[in-house]
Amino acid sequence: MNTRNFKRIAGVALLAGVIALAFWESGRRRFEVPQSRSEVVFWHFWGGKDRPVVEEICRRFNESQQEYFVRPVAMPGNNLDLKFFLSVAGGDPPDVLNQDDPIVADWAHREALLPLDAMASPEEIAELEGWLFPAARQIGSYQDRLYALCNGLDIRALYYNGDLLAEHGLAPPQTLAELDAAALAIAPPGEPHDRYGYLPDPRRLWSWGIVFGGRFYDPRTGVATADSEPIVAALDWMASYSRRYGPDQVARFRKGDQALPGAAFPLLEGRYAMIMDGQWRVAEIAAVAAAAAKRGEQVPHYGVVPLPPPPSGVPKAGWVNGNFFVVPRGARNPQGAWAFMKFWSGFDGHEGEAARACAGGGWIPASQAVVDHPTFQDYLRRYPLFGTFVELASSPEQVPTPGVPGAQFFQDEVIRAAEDAMYKLVPPRAALENANRRVQARLEAARAKE
Amino acid sequence: MIRTAKPGPQPTSVNISSPTRRRGKELLTVLPFIAPWLLGFLTLVVYPFVASLVWSFDRYDMLSPPEYVGTANYERLADELVTGQRFGQAVWNTAYFALLSVPLSIVLGVGLAVMLSWQVRGQAVYRTILFLPSVVPIVASSILWLWLLDPQAGLVNYLLSLVGLPTPGWFNSTAEAAWPPGWFSGQWGFGSKDALVLMSLWGVGNFMIIYLAAIGDIPLSLYEAAELDGAGPLRRFWHVTLPMLSPVIFFNLVMGLIHAIQAFTQVYIVSEGQGAPAGSTLMLSLYVFLSAFKYLQMGYASAIAWTMFLLVVAATWALFRTSRRWVYYQTGRGIGVRG
Known part of the structure; x- marks a missing residue:
């Protein structure tokens, strides 16, 4: 075989390899949305060892559901805020986003977020406010209205x-x-x-x-x-x-x-x-x-x-700061987003799921009800130092950045x-x-x- | 004398319009080929350029429509400049960085180019080694320098300590080695901006290659004539090499200054994206980025960007004005041409 032929064959083989890899990669996508369900696009910043934990939570949610299907999109890095804001300005935002920067008041003020009462009944909101730790409630509030649902505190x-x-x-x-x-x-x-x-x-x-x-x-x-x-x-x-x-x-x-x-x-x-x-x-x-x-x-x-x-x-x-979910104005599936937010944070009878999530990621729950769940108590027994942080989480003197x-x-x-x-x-x-x-x-x- | 029309064929309308028509036809042929570039230029350069000028007189957060606020953004800039607040600090940091890094890179670039032009064994190897750093991606080289200049565990401070020299704080320090008041305060040392200057010299290979090419173009007859007149190596460098290199030095000076004023990537990486510590690395381009995309003050950020643009224009204009005194053009402009 002369050099020219060899180069040609090698080039064709390389191209075929790249195409095969692309098909194989697209085939192993783990979050294919079933036709019978409505998709919930979820942006988050977790990478590294936290990403599998997040994807596991999404998988459990999807298994528990007949109506919605969450597709997580990892966006590790420092500029998730910027990407989110550009997506809102461009009219193509995700359905739900998890964030930990103090942006709730700013974005709510600019009318970039849906208040939670757009998705939940007044009774549900009242119950949620009592269910959350004081710090978690403050993190999600702007002008006495909840715009974000906290799913974990950082103390x-x-x-x-x-x-x-x-x-x-x-x-x-x-x-x-x-x-x-x-x-x-x-x-x-x-x-x-x-x-x-x-x-x-x-x-x-x-x-x-x-x-x-x-x-x-x-x-x-x-x-x-x-x-x-x-x-x-x-x-x-x-x-x-x-x-x-x-x-x-x-x-x-x-x-x-x-x-x-x-x-x-x-x-x-x-x-x-x-x-x-x-x-x-x-x-x-x-x-x-x-x-x-x-x-x-x-x-x-x-x-x-x-x-x-x-x-x-x-x-x-x-x-104190924390992780929280927000639903942007213009989201296509706010009800699906709300169902997912409740599932992860533990509200509305999902305490066991939240306890499992917090134990998996080493996060402090946003509610005493999740802390009290046997799964999380088991985690506390394994990591006794964590107890000090959990004890502090309920203190009214744990104060977030002003909303x-x-x-x-x-x-x-x-x-x-x-x-x-x-x-x-x-x-x-x-x-x-x-x-x-x-x-x-x-x-x-x-x-x-x- | 009465002029009369020359006999012969009169120009017809076909003859007059055919070149125009041909040009129009050519344009129609050319347009589809340049359309992708033209479209990109109009939407990605011309539109943002004009829009940012308009927004610099607005309050704008991307979600709500822009609201005209007159010169408020520029007044805020003037206030911050006078009181030494963020914008004033950013102007100072940028000027400090540009005024140190550009001349030093020219001196180092010319020096290295002259040395690399010497006919010695392994010349190609030396040239490759000295050019290699400038092809390292800026993100990679910034992270590398962060490690090298780590005050606790960095290699540079380790070597300095071995020879008994003081170990600077580099990126962790607000010190300014080139600022005279610091020389007498007992707090003198190399700080974050000095470390950025050092980093910029790492990429001097780009300039060096241009100087090297220019040195190769200098006619040998000039050196021979100088030698016959009794000029030694230093005089030959001063009276032949430098004047002949002056157009290239001028080009690198202008380009280097523009790049220095726009320095962003390396600054963002070494300063935790905030201009840390204590705003000592808050450069103008980083301040534009923070104002626009972190605090969503698009109008104010546009005003900073336009001020930056005017600064670059003014600096370039000033350099062109002075260039008449020191840049030698063989083609008949500049010094060295009399009469």
């Missing part, structure tokens, strides 16, 4: 390495003064350290501000209060770590901490004795501990406590103020007053129908 608490604390004769902190004392004992000011007792993260001003007794927004007056005394005090306390260790040292040591998964979680690496993080770290800690135990290595004792408050602060407090138009802008401006105070040593009050002024201007512009 933050203080993880600690018990062995490391014990080495210094310390117990897990119950108060802010104890947290400071432990942080100082483990890493005295001076030379840079390889390990710190605790370092605040500017993004966590949202949590510490609430622990200090503050609120970022007054719904009665409609005024942003990010520069109120408790929040200024919280930021001043956070910036005290930068003054103590040097802003550059704090910035370079802690940047990216929150994004590091699994064994790279800084607590597991021994870079911190204490760190604030969410419930998703529980399963990671358990997995790493199990692997270490299998290798015959000694596993440090890890624990978790609620954020320790100052004397004038609030116990069991913090900032106002421009909430994302609000959230980012407060974080920027915290960064300015911690990394540039801008006086906390000045930084927060500046942020508050900008947020208030944005709020007023939004109310003038942006």
Whole structure:
């Protein structure tokens, strides 16, 4: 065979291979919509190990149904909001979307969402409001109307390495003064350290501000209060770590901490004795501990406590966000979307399904009824650290980002103020007053129908 | 003298119109071929260009119809510029990045090109090695630099610590190494913008190849003449190579400046999409993106984009004005041509 013929045959074979692969790939689509059912297009952001959990929930829903069929579309990445908004603007939105950014008020204000009462009866809505945890209800509300159904909460608490604390004769902190004392004992000011007792993260001003007794927004007056005394005090306390260790040292040591998964979680690496993080770290800690135990290595004792408050602060407090479903205006199948939302969140007699979903994904349920289900109680027995987060979920002091138009802008401006105070040593009050002024201007512009 | 019409055949109407008709026919033949491009150009370039100018005077969130607000968006920009808020910060960050990265890339590009023009063994290998980084996708190279410049575990800081040098915070620091007040504050160091400048030099191979080609075009007779006049290597470089390269340097200066002002991908990746830390990497293009697609302020974002466009035009115009003084064109324009 000459070279020319060989190239031709190879080219034809390659083309045939590509075509065969395309047919095979389309044939193994797992969510073919049966003709007798109406399709519900569901957009979500879960990828990696969470994606099979999500697809399993969809499969169970589809098996339970004669009328609707959910087709999940994974859109991992940071710009799901943008894609969704473009789809609404372009007139081709999905039927239901799951999201965790503070967008409910903003999108509802722009009339991009259907209120839940468009799909549910007043009695059902009243029952739902009582069924949800206070935080879950707030996350889904705008102007006292539910626009989103929360299916899982994200709560933050203080993880600690018990062995490391014990080495210094310390117990897990119950108060802010104890947290400071432990942080100082483990890493005295001076030379840079390889390990710190605790370092605040500017993004966590949202949590510490609430622990200090503050609120970022007054719904009665409609005024942003990010520069109120408790929040200024919280930021001043956070910036005290930068003054103590040097802003550059704090910035370079802690940047990216929150994004590091699994064994790279800084607590597991021994870079911190204490760190604030969410419930998703529980399963990671358990997995790493199990692997270490299998290798015959000694596993440090890890624990978790609620954020320790100052004397004038609030116990069991913090900032909360969560996952929620929204139905866009223009959705083709809102009733199908509503049936699916209820199935996953556990409302309307689906607590068992929600408990299974939460146990599968390591999520905190949005209702005590799901927490109480035997399936989830079983999960709590397997992961005892999770109990602290579940206990916090019912606290009325777990507060989400204010449900106002421009909430994302609000959230980012407060974080920027915290960064300015911690990394540039801008006086906390000045930084927060500046942020508050900008947020208030944005709020007023939004109310003038942006 | 009275002019009279020349005898001979008078032009007929057919003769007058046939070239026009032919041109029309040609146009009809050409149009279908260029139509796809033309359609794309009109819808993807001309329409957004004009629409963004109109929206820059509107309040617009994509869902509701645009509402005319006069010059409010531009007034907000002016206010933020004066008070050093976000837009002011973005202008400063962009200017800092552009004014450092463009001249440095020219110096490095010319230097490398001159060295690569030397006739040495393995010349092709050196050229390939130095050009390779510029074909690495920008996302991949940004992530690579994030790792290299990690202040805790990065290779660069590890090497610096081995020789006893201070280890900068790079992408985790708000420091500005080239800003004079920082030199005396005791807080001097390389910060996030300096790291971006360093990253931009990594892709200097593109410019280098253009300089290399231009060096190859310089007539050897010029060097021979200079040598006969007693010029050493440095004088030959200064009086022959640089003037002959000046049109290419000018081209790279203009293009580099435009690219630097529009820098987005690498900034988005290293700054967590937010301009972190503390807004030290908030560049103009990132600010346009955040305003438009995160906060849905399309009108305001359009105003930023148009201000950016005018900045680019002004900078390019200023460069063209100065180019008359230092760019040498063999074709008869610019310096070096007298009389």
